[in-house]
């Protein structure tokens with residue numbers, strides 16, 4: 149009964165375009181991996197964490213196994229999964245160590261979710277959340293509506309048939325920052341002073357530009373397997389699922405097309421009596437712990453222009469478009485618009 | 501509405517990591533110590549067409565001038581005249597008429613609408629407000645009636661703002677360098693303002709979860725534990741007295757925002773009401789701003805007999821419980837049930853209630869000088885039906 153998913157908590161390393169590597173904690177997807185093979189995933193945490201994609205009405209049994217941190221064998225911190233935004237949750241499945249249980253190294257715990265509300269959410273570890281969130285135990289969580297059917301354009305929606313939230317392609321825009329000094333302190337068993345938090349890298353889907361627009365998912369980016377390059381055919385509707393699990397506010401701007409905000413924090417903007425409060429924006433201004441669903445229509449080439457068109461998407465907090473102090477870098481990516489019919493239909497989220 | 505008398509004075513607060521911090525603040529007791537935040541002023545509006553006029557006298561026992569601002573209130577006057585910014589030799593010295601050391605000044609304002617508001621010093625505010633010279637005002641609608649159902653509302657009957665319990669959470673940041681400089685007469689460069697503590701109702705976590713009037717926190721009399729029963733509509737009033745913005749995230753459910761800055765989120769066009777309230781799981785609580793929200797929690801219907809949880813609870817020896825030596829957990833998946841916890845863990849669970857964290861998601865703000873846990877963090881405690889004492893979450897109709 150129900151759908152079984154499995155995440156392992158461990159550590160790993162990520163790379164920024166300046167060639168530096170950074171120690172992380174994180175999750176990896178071990179769904180279907182036999183117990184005896186889990187040790188093979190030690191040290192393979194991914195940033196961002198592998199998305200949890202659920203559907204309204206289904207039952208999910210998400211097992212978290214803590215498989216240890218090979219770079220910090222001394223570390224006995226437990227981990228949890230907090231499904232951030234799940235309405236009416238009970239304490240046991242909420243993943244807050246102070247209010248229920250946490251998972252020590254070598255043990256597992258099963259979280260049960262039966263989502264009732266579609267939308268964009270997030271999940272993260274809640275043990276010493278300031279440390280475990282910054283270290284990378286963060287990922288997006290999507291709940292599809294009960295009637296979701298990607299083969300039928302009226303039913304390929306964010307919030308259900310008839311809600312005006314149809315789209316042709318969807319991309320995670322998962323935002324966070326990385327303070328390389330703090331990551332080094334955690335690697336070398338020092339206690340960070342979190343009031344000195346000062347990020348040096350700004351990431352979309354775990355990558356800093358130009359890695360954001362690289363489509364490869366292996367090699368030096370094998371533990372950061374999520375490109376942030378957005379591709380669409382002219383006239384298509386593109387859903388961007390913004391999640392901020394950094395500690396700063398961000399202002400993501402798209403040049404050349406407007407966003408229609410169709411969801412905030414997993415809720416359609418609706419008044420008490422169903423008033424449609426969706427609205428247009430050029431910049432998605434998003435605080436830590438918030439999510440935004442924004443749809444834009446890929447523009448047509450004007451006479452004299454040729455495909456593909458390129459629309460920049462970047463952080464209007466301009467100092468965040470840097471990689472370790474050099475620019476351009478950080479939270480920059482791009483939208484590439486192809487001629488109608490140029491790209492085949494998208495099979496998976498974020499597939500460029 | 502009785503007249504309010506506030507004294508601006510100094511005092512000390514304490515932090516959970518054992519520090520004693522010098523503050524400036526307000527008290528409503530002559531000769532008393534400064535409190536953080538200042539005394540809560542609750543006003544019930546007069547039935548229309550009568551205006552609701554409030555007199556607030558300020559006696560200044562500090563050795564610098566102090567004033568009061570009443571953002572969002574109307575017709576703010578001193579001695580019958582509109583308050584004005586004050587200049588000396590052409591230089592701005594205060595955003596409002598002030599009391600010099602030893603003086604008393606009386607402000608009058610009209611509480612034109614219900615909602616949650618702040619009062620704060622308008623004199624050297626970049627220094628005096630973070631030092632603690634701030635407090636809150638709740639204005640109740642004229643038809644407010646506690647325990648009445650449709651008349652126990654934030655914004656008046658028929659506005660969709662009915663509630664059964666209410667909690668006020670006043671946020672601020674604290675840079676001990678500023679406080680030390682003003683205590684010792686040392687120098688302080690405001691460009692270096694760097695918060696090391698963050699407070700809810702003047703306290704840092706885990707003190708936020710202690711009851712009101714905790715004996716060792718005489719100048720920080722208010723906790724911020726949100727206590728409720730399933731299905732109750734809880735009015736959460738956030739007010740940010742700080743200079744920064746704080747993304748507050750309650751576990752357990754979204755909130756519905758029904759009022760901002762003491763204004764109902766509703767447009768009336770002719771006879772038609774357009775509701776503009778909205779639901780969020782994280783609210784960015786902006787500097788100087790207030791947010792009135794309705795929070796409810798109903799649970800998922802789990803019950804040990806009729807609907808057991810679909811997973812097996814692991815042996816408590818195979819999970820970590822209370823890694824800091826204490827836990828809020830009831831040891832059971834079920835509301836109202838208490839089960840065995842590890843013997844070396846102190847339980848703060850009373851009646852098998854659930855606890856849901858309410859905290860800043862700018863996570864460095866949930867530390868005390870960089871050490872977790874601390875700062876902008878508290879709990880929402882959902883008690884089994886019929887077990888939570890009535891007085892929790894009941895603020896008076898009016899302050900006396």
Ligand SMILES: [Cu+2]
Nearest residue numbers: 227273275280
């Ligand atoms: Cu963790």
Ligand SMILES: [Cu+2]
Nearest residue numbers: 232272437749
């Ligand atoms: Cu969260």
